[in-house]
Amino acid sequence: MPDQPLDYSAATNAGHRRDNNEDALLSLPENGLWVVADGMGGHEAGEVASAIVRDTLLDQRHNSLTQAIQSSHQAVLEAAANGEGAPGMGSTIVALRSHKGEYEVAWVGDSRAYLWTHTADGGRLERLTTDHSYVQMLLASGAIAEEEVEHHPDKNIITQCLGSHELREVRVDSVHGQWQEHQWILLCSDGLTDELDDEAITRLLYRSSSPGAAVDRLMQAALDAGGRDNITLQLVQSPLNPIPRWNTLKQWLPRLSARTASERVWPNLLLNGVLLASLALVIYWVIP
Numbered sequence: 001m002p003d004q005p006l007d008y009s010a011a012t013n014a015g016h017r018r019d020n021n022e023d024a025l026l027s028l029p030e031n032g033l034w035v036v037a038d039g040m041g042g043h044e045a046g047e048v049a050s051a052i053v054r055d056t057l058l059d060q061r062h063n064s065l066t067q068a069i070q071s072s073h074q075a076v077l078e079a080a081a082n083g084e085g086a087p088g089m090g091s092t093i094v095a096l097r098s099h100k101g102e103y104e105v106a107w108v109g110d111s112r113a114y115l116w117t118h119t120a121d122g123g124r125l126e127r128l129t130t131d132h133s134y135v136q137m138l139l140a141s142g143a144i145a146e147e148e149v150e151h152h153p154d155k156n157i158i159t160q161c162l163g164s165h166e167l168r169e170v171r172v173d174s175v176h177g178q179w180q181e182h183q184w185i186l187l188c189s190d191g192l193t194d195e196l197d198d199e200a201i202t203r204l205l206y207r208s209s210s211p212g213a214a215v216d217r218l219m220q221a222a223l224d225a226g227g228r229d230n231i232t233l234q235l236v237q238s239p240l241n242p243i244p245r246w247n248t249l250k251q252w253l254p255r256l257s258a259r260t261a262s263e264r265v266w267p268n269l270l271l272n273g274v275l276l277a278s279l280a281l282v283i284y285w286v287i288p
Contacts, residue, residue, distance in 0.1 A: 037093045038091060096236060192219075218235075
């Protein structure tokens with residue numbers, strides 16, 4: 001029997017200072033797979049790289065995360081060699097796979113995954129990933145202290161990415177865990193974590209009763225804090241958490257919250273109203 005699709009929410013936004021969005025995301029609850037990719041290389045390059053990474057993970061959704069991520073590295077290299085995008089384009093990736101009560105998170109670069117556990121005393125936020133970055137190397141060597149990391153001038157220099165022509169293969173790091181009740185996993189690009197520290201993320205997650213509410217709060221807070229980069233996040237709920245029946249119905253309805261400038265809220269509201277009215281009529285005629 002296949003796993004029940006997990007409840008999740010996702011959002012992406014170009015931010016206030018960028019005129020294009022180089023991030024990409026993939027949400028496949030039916031396959032237990034979620035991906036965030038942060039492209040780099042400038043306009044018409046970064047978005048090409050992250051889209052290639054996303055599409056490769058989609059094509060290889062039944063393969064291991066490590067194998068699929070290595071394949072996406074090769075796909076970005078081949079695209080650049082064939083004149084697609086631009087030379088030097090690349091992308092980070094953080095991916096989550098959930099299966100039979102267990103999860104795996106794999107990553108390359110500085111996009112992150114966090115494990116959130118809701119508790120009565122304020123909750124617990126655990127970073128599952130370790131940035132592949134210059135500053136992380138300095139921290140690991142003892143050259144800088146933990147409190148220097150967030151404001152270091154070289155914070156955004158990464159040590160590897162998908163599409164890096166210096167690397168025949170990338171080092172894909174991964175962690176495995178067992179889902180517990182009252183847990184969510186957050187995947188995000190650095191557009192979120194550059195604006196919100198762990199304390200702010202913890203506070204917003206604790207105040208949220210669902211992945212959808214949490215994603216909306218996190219996105220708005222990151223935009224309010226400056227929105228200097230593209231912001232992408234996905235929040236996936238533990239299979240041990242009960243899913244309200246309303247969430248099952250929501251999967252059939254268009255999302256009300258506008259994720260991009262091209263989406264419009266009022267047409268979705270009207271369509272949702274028609275769908276709900278039709279459902280009510282069906283129930284009225286079928287149920288005596």
